Amino acid sequence: MKLAPLLSNICIATSTLIIVAQPAWAEIAQVTDVRLNPTDKGLEIILETADGNTPRVFPVSYKETFVVNITNTQLRLPSSQDFRANNPAPGIAAVTVTQQTANSVRVTVVGTAGVPKAEVGRSDHALVLSLTAPADTTAQKPQPTPIVPQAEQPESQTQPPAETEQPVESTEGEEIEIVVTGEQEEGYSVPDASTATRTDTPLREIPANVQVIPREVLEDQQAIRLQDALRNVSGVNFSSSFGNRFSFFNARGFTLAQLRNGFRDDFNASRAAAELANIERIEVLKGPASVLYGQVEPGGIINLVTKRPLPDPYYAADFTIGSYSFYRPTLDFSGPLTTDGTLAYRLNVAYENAGSFRDFVDSERIFVAPTLSWQLGPNTTLTLEGTYLHDERPLDLGLVAIGDRPADLPFSRSLFGPQRPGLEFDEKQGFIYLEHRFNEDLSLRSAFRVTSSFEGRDAIIAADEVQSDDRTLPLRISDFDQYYDTYTLQNDLIGKFQTGSVDHTVLFGVELARLTGRFPEGANAYGAEIDIFNPVYEFSFDPLEFSSGGYSETNSIGIYLQDQITLLDNLKLLIGGRFDSADSEETFIDSGTTTSEASAFSPRLGIVYQPISPVSLYANYSRSFVPQVGRSADNTPFDPERGTQYEVGVKADLLDGRLSTTLAAYQITKSNVLTTDPTNPEFSIQVGEQRSRGIELDVVGEILPGWNIIASYAYTDAKITEDYTYEVGNRLNNVPENTASLWTTYTIQSGSLAGLGFGAGAFFVDNRAGDLDNSFELPDYTRVDAAIYYTRDNFKAALNIKNLFDIRYFEGGDSRTTIVPGVPLTILGTVSLEF
Known part of the structure; x- marks a missing residue:
């Protein structure tokens, strides 16, 4: 059995201003x-x-x-x-x-x-x-x-x-x-990360744009969903929600892969929106990352780093209540289970029940995540982690387009009926992390993950675009179940040595993965319609059309080697390469079996030069790899889709290291993109090309004691450069040319009002093409958020106001019938106790 890419456990202690990254199990x-x-x-x-x-x-x-x-x-x-x-x-x-x-x-x-x-x-x-x-x-x-x-x-x-x-x-x-x-620290600026190199490396020494969103930012902004957190990172944009069940993002014009502790956690492994109750921090690596993570788009990766057991008793409870009948209690317990502290635990629990500004949309979510860490010896640690997630909500595709813009409809209007149950989702995940240190210069990390998820759909959704009368929307019933299982194994051997005066940190790794999917017999029914301006939620559908069941299996193996070379104290080189091989098979009862195979080598080369200690100049070259599935007229297998990036940048620590900045410029070319064969429209050819160029700026840290800031700006020029289906020069969909964000908080440090804090932020997103045809456009918007909170001893109370001025905006969408409306004015109140 072949098994797939993953990253070893990444849990890095952070601090108020400057930190040193350490493994989750490092002795405190x-x-x-x-x-x-x-x-x-x-x-x-x-x-x-x-x-x-x-x-x-x-x-x-x-x-x-x-x-x-x-x-x-x-x-x-x-x-x-x-x-x-x-x-x-x-x-x-x-x-x-x-x-x-x-x-x-x-x-x-x-x-x-x-x-x-x-x-x-x-x-x-x-x-x-x-x-x-x-x-x-x-x-x-x-x-x-x-x-x-x-x-x-x-x-x-x-x-x-x-x-x-x-x-x-x-x-x-x-x-x-x-x-x-200790592990739960204060502060916005985090100087170390593991996602870019799989080793604990200062951000200033990584030749890439890596941004970290620590737990304090998530708490200050009450970021319950991933899109709430990622709006703080330059050039990261929400794309679509796939019917209000999963969040897709892009950066630098292309899709971002989602990981959890280095394991692929995107739509092929997890079928619901990520839960943040047990997340300690979020790391974002921009640009092609196939050298360490295999099959990923050239936009980059989002890595969710989970909380780990603490060596001393810790108990925290939060309760949040808010607009649209929202309430959400969470628990976070941790501490030792033995007198000598060699066995420790952590338990995160969340329950969420909510209505919505959208008609007929109610949701319920249950999340449980236990973790055990066992110090087997002075040099060996075993960590076991599990998660269970149950999620129920209607399948809500959002609003629709008429002409070249979204239809002028109330944001509350749902284009389906109240009688359908929608989506039911269950997911179970198990993780095993093992680290052994042979000596100070040689260590081995092994990790294994297994997931099992079920998704049931019973919903009314759009069957086609709005008809020529600009008000009638065809509908269909979609009823089916899906089952997905993944098995992932990864081993990293890390060694440090010298050749003369040159220091090396070498990483050698092997990743194996298997993904299986089962699709029992499903059904669709067509024939109903709805007037989007005067809806009547009583539908008459044609008889059900049953589809045959099927099975899919994808196996992959990746072998990679990386060397971080310190040529001089202020000159560092990063060289790496990875070979990937993947094969897939998909079988449906009524249409037979299709197979595909792909392999590729993905290199990365980077250099960092520090003319003075607080400043780093860097450059990199890297490639990405994604297998392609489809049919050509002569049955010739398609080559993998490739992304190629050139990037330069500068990183600087200002205000005596309290403020970190990153300025980057890049060009990415995505080649081997499938497009419709102009002579045989039922087949595809591989001549498509897309290109993205841009500039990014991120600023994060503490200006003065108690005054934190996280800000960003990005300019992105992403368009089609070769294609037979879409016009050359069309903008890539859901990619704004300009985005900017600013969030700042201040907490009074002394006196009778010590612990009282205030936060405010503004988030700007430029207009975006709604599809690759550029047939409609989503308008630009600026959203303003605010917060006030008070902390005293182990008690905290907070009031967060999202979309303070109640503007009307659209978050994203990937077609003319899946436009996601933005959340109106929303107020969340949270009470927290910590012991």
């Missing part, structure tokens, strides 16, 4: 004690860690604040979760160590006459922050007066400082702040 350092040691120059803050683990430290400077992020770390004091000390040393007014969230700790040092200079030191069992206070002739030498915990440890005051490494001095200002975070 615990700070077990905080000690203060006055010195002749100022003060040492000693953070003792358990089991000899020392966190990695990354400094970031503000104008008036100096921040040090300590990643993959949690605060676990013996007597309290808080530590406070007033006037511990000359020039230092206060030191506080407080638990911000269940997995976030903040240490704040306030100076009396400016910011102390800081050096960061490490030892086997402690992290030492050595502070030198600015001169203050009026200051006396007070003794430390801890507030919490009550019990002092005087013997620690005389211990010598740990051996220091890589000293870091602060800039001038008023306070020093150290943020210690």
